[in-house]
Amino acid sequence: MPVLHYHPIIGGFEIFIKNICDRLKDKAEIFVVTGKVNNQPAFEQSAGLRIYRNASLFTLKDYSYSSYWYIFTMLPILFIKSWSLIKKEKIELLHAQGYFSGIICLLLKKLTGVPYLITIQSADFTVYHSEVKANFIVRWQDKLEKKVYREASICHAVSNDLVKHFANQGRTDAIMIPNGVETDIFKPIIWQEKNKIRNEIGIREKFVISCVSRLQEKNGTHDLISAIALLKKEGIAVECWIIGDGQERARLEKLVGELNIKDNIKFLGQILHEDAGKLVAATDLFVRPSLAEGFGIVYLEAFACGVPAIGTPVGGIPDFIVEGETGLICQVANPKDLAEKIKLLISNEELRNKIIANSFKLIKEKYSWDKIAEKIHNLYLENNQKNDQIKKWVSEFRVRNNWDSAKQRKVQEKEAKYIYNFFKKIALPNKNILEIGSGNGYLGAYLIELFSKNEKIKYTFSDLIPECVELCKKNTVLLKNDNIFYKVLDVYNPGNISGYNIIISTGYASAATYKEAVPILAKNIQSGAYLICDFVNHFSIFVFFQHPYNRLKQFIKYLLKKSDKKNYHFGKLGIKNYFGVYDLKLVKINSLRFRRNPFIAVFKKI
Missing domain, CATH: 3.40.50.150 (Vaccinia Virus protein VP39)
Known part of the structure; x- marks a missing residue:
C-alpha cells in the first residue's frame, strides 16, 4: 500500500488502513510505504505487516495537516520506493488509498503490470481543495481521476454516495463496504469518569458539545461556532469542545473572538486517537456540520460512545443518520438551523435517549471492523483469482x-x-x-x-x-x-x-x-x-x-x-x-x- 499517511496520523483513511492491516497481517503479507513522521520509526514489523516510513523528502511533524509541498515532493519518492519493493518482494496486488495514492498505483501498474484496488473516502475535489481556483487544473484533475478509476481492478467505496461518484466517473461496478468503529476505544463511560474529565478540562456549562474534526473549511466548524453564538444570544448556555487541529485554526479562533464566545468554545488541539474516545464520551452531544463528507467515521464513533449526533445530508452521513431515529440532520451551511436542532436535543430528553439507543444498536449490528476486514480480504482473494484466470488465458493464447x-x-x-x-x-x-x-x-x-x-x-x-x-x-x-x-x-x-x-x-x-x-x-x-x-x-x-x-x-x-x-x-x-x-x-x-x-x-x- 503506497499511502500518503499512516498511523499515528488520524483521519478516515489512516483509521481504515490501520484496522485493515492489523486484522489481515496474519492472513497476508502486507507492505505499507509512506512518508517520514516525527518520533516514529523508519521501519516496523508485526507478523505479516511491514511498515516503511521513508518515502518522503521531509519529515511530517503536524499529525493533523500536511502541506501540498510535503505531498508533491513525496509522490516521486513514494513511487520509487514502491517500485523497488514490488520487484524485491514480488508484490501481486496494490491497494491505493484515495486519489493521490491511485496515481502512484496507476503508474506502477503501467510499469510492472501489477493490478491495483482503489479505496476512496472522499469525492469532490473542488470542495476538499477549495483553494484550487484554476479551471484548467480542475478539468485536468477530472480526466486523470477518471483514468485512475478506469484502470483499477476493483473500485471500493465506503459509502453509497461514493458509489455514485464512481458511477459518475465511469465505474458503475464499484463495491460499497463501509468503515468500522474501534469499539475498544470508542465506548460509553460511567458518570464518575465523565465528571472527572469535565473537571480536568474546566467545564463551565452543564451541556457540552464535542466536535472531532481536522480544522479545514469543508468540515463546517465555522458554522458550529456561529450556531453556538446564536444559542448564547438566546440565553442557552452550552460549551463546545473542538478536538483536532489544522490550517483553519487561527481563522476559527479569530471568529470565536469576534462573536464574543471565548467562554463557550474550547480548542483542545490534536488529541491522540486512543484518548479521543473518552473525551467524546464525556460530552452530551456530537456535532459536525460538514460541507462535504466521504464517509463520516467520527459520527459513528460518537454513536459507539453513547452520544447522539447531528450531521448534514452530505456524503456518507445519510447512510447511518436517519432523522429522528439515529440522529438529527441539519441544513448545510445554515448555523440557524443547526442551532434549532441543538435546542431540540437539549430540551427533549426522550428523543435524545431514543437516538442514543438506536445509534448504539446500529454500531453493533453493522460496523464491526472484523467483519469489514474480512470483506476487504475477500476482495484481495477475488482479485488474485481473476489474475490467475488472466494468466491462464494468456498461457492458452500462447500455446494455441x-x-x-x-x-x-x-x-x-x-x-x-x-x-x-x-x-x-x-x-x-x-x-x-x-x-x-x-x-x-x-x-x-x-x-x-x-x-x-x-x-x-x-x-x-x-x-x-x-x-x-x-x-x-x-x-x-x-x-x-x-x-x-x-x-x-x-x-x-x-x-x-x-x-x-x-x-x-x-x-x-x-x-x-x-x-x-x-x-x-x-x-x-x-x-x-x-x-x-x-x-x-x-x-x-x-x-x-x-x-x-x-x-x-x-x-x-x-x-x-x-x-x-x-x-x-x-x-x-x-x-x-x-x-x-x-x-x-x-x-x-x-x-x-x-x-x-x-x-x-x-x-x-x-
Missing part, C-alpha cells in the same frame, strides 16, 4: 494461437460483411465502434476496409489479453488510419463505454455472452447504441455430442418453459426473451447453420 488460419479469416470476413451490410441500410452518422475481444484483429480490419469505401469511422480494438492487443496493432498497421485505437479492456470491468454507438463482441468464445457479461455491457452502453454478439448453438452436432445428456435436458426444460439462464442457446426466441430484460431489443439475427457459433445477433439499447 491458431487465429491466423485461413479458415478463421474466412469466418471473420463473412461476419464483417454481415455487420457491414446491416449498418449500410441504417442512417447512423459518426460511427464510433468498439470491438471487445478483438483477438487477432482481422474482423476489425475487414470492417474498416469495408466502411472506408463510403465513410469515415472510428474503430477501437480491445482485449483482456495484452498480447492480443499487440497482435491487433501488428495486423492492422498497413491500414494507415488515424481513427484506429487500441486498449486493454476487461468485459466485466469496461468502465465508461457510453461514447460508442456500436459495440461488437464475436469470436470463438464471445466475450459478451461469456459468463453473463451482457448485463454489464447493457448497463454501460448508451441508449440507441447497437450491440452485436454471437452465440453457441446447442442444436449443432458439434456442440450437442460433446455433452448430449446435458444438452437434451436443457432443451426439454426450454420447451417446457422451465429453462435456466442459458436459454439464449436455443434459437432466436430464447435469445430475444433472455436479453429483453436488459433493455436490449433484438433487431436482427442470421439463419441457423451447423457450426459452433452460428447466431450473430444485433441488439439495440432501448
Whole structure:
C-alpha cells in the first residue's frame, strides 16, 4: 500500500488502513510505504505487516495537516520506493488509498503490470481543495481521476454516495463496504469518569458539545461556532469542545473572538486517537456540520460512545443518520438551523435517549471492523483469482494461437460483411465502434476496409489479453488510419463505454455472452447504441455430442418453459426473451447453420 499517511496520523483513511492491516497481517503479507513522521520509526514489523516510513523528502511533524509541498515532493519518492519493493518482494496486488495514492498505483501498474484496488473516502475535489481556483487544473484533475478509476481492478467505496461518484466517473461496478468503529476505544463511560474529565478540562456549562474534526473549511466548524453564538444570544448556555487541529485554526479562533464566545468554545488541539474516545464520551452531544463528507467515521464513533449526533445530508452521513431515529440532520451551511436542532436535543430528553439507543444498536449490528476486514480480504482473494484466470488465458493464447488460419479469416470476413451490410441500410452518422475481444484483429480490419469505401469511422480494438492487443496493432498497421485505437479492456470491468454507438463482441468464445457479461455491457452502453454478439448453438452436432445428456435436458426444460439462464442457446426466441430484460431489443439475427457459433445477433439499447 503506497499511502500518503499512516498511523499515528488520524483521519478516515489512516483509521481504515490501520484496522485493515492489523486484522489481515496474519492472513497476508502486507507492505505499507509512506512518508517520514516525527518520533516514529523508519521501519516496523508485526507478523505479516511491514511498515516503511521513508518515502518522503521531509519529515511530517503536524499529525493533523500536511502541506501540498510535503505531498508533491513525496509522490516521486513514494513511487520509487514502491517500485523497488514490488520487484524485491514480488508484490501481486496494490491497494491505493484515495486519489493521490491511485496515481502512484496507476503508474506502477503501467510499469510492472501489477493490478491495483482503489479505496476512496472522499469525492469532490473542488470542495476538499477549495483553494484550487484554476479551471484548467480542475478539468485536468477530472480526466486523470477518471483514468485512475478506469484502470483499477476493483473500485471500493465506503459509502453509497461514493458509489455514485464512481458511477459518475465511469465505474458503475464499484463495491460499497463501509468503515468500522474501534469499539475498544470508542465506548460509553460511567458518570464518575465523565465528571472527572469535565473537571480536568474546566467545564463551565452543564451541556457540552464535542466536535472531532481536522480544522479545514469543508468540515463546517465555522458554522458550529456561529450556531453556538446564536444559542448564547438566546440565553442557552452550552460549551463546545473542538478536538483536532489544522490550517483553519487561527481563522476559527479569530471568529470565536469576534462573536464574543471565548467562554463557550474550547480548542483542545490534536488529541491522540486512543484518548479521543473518552473525551467524546464525556460530552452530551456530537456535532459536525460538514460541507462535504466521504464517509463520516467520527459520527459513528460518537454513536459507539453513547452520544447522539447531528450531521448534514452530505456524503456518507445519510447512510447511518436517519432523522429522528439515529440522529438529527441539519441544513448545510445554515448555523440557524443547526442551532434549532441543538435546542431540540437539549430540551427533549426522550428523543435524545431514543437516538442514543438506536445509534448504539446500529454500531453493533453493522460496523464491526472484523467483519469489514474480512470483506476487504475477500476482495484481495477475488482479485488474485481473476489474475490467475488472466494468466491462464494468456498461457492458452500462447500455446494455441491458431487465429491466423485461413479458415478463421474466412469466418471473420463473412461476419464483417454481415455487420457491414446491416449498418449500410441504417442512417447512423459518426460511427464510433468498439470491438471487445478483438483477438487477432482481422474482423476489425475487414470492417474498416469495408466502411472506408463510403465513410469515415472510428474503430477501437480491445482485449483482456495484452498480447492480443499487440497482435491487433501488428495486423492492422498497413491500414494507415488515424481513427484506429487500441486498449486493454476487461468485459466485466469496461468502465465508461457510453461514447460508442456500436459495440461488437464475436469470436470463438464471445466475450459478451461469456459468463453473463451482457448485463454489464447493457448497463454501460448508451441508449440507441447497437450491440452485436454471437452465440453457441446447442442444436449443432458439434456442440450437442460433446455433452448430449446435458444438452437434451436443457432443451426439454426450454420447451417446457422451465429453462435456466442459458436459454439464449436455443434459437432466436430464447435469445430475444433472455436479453429483453436488459433493455436490449433484438433487431436482427442470421439463419441457423451447423457450426459452433452460428447466431450473430444485433441488439439495440432501448
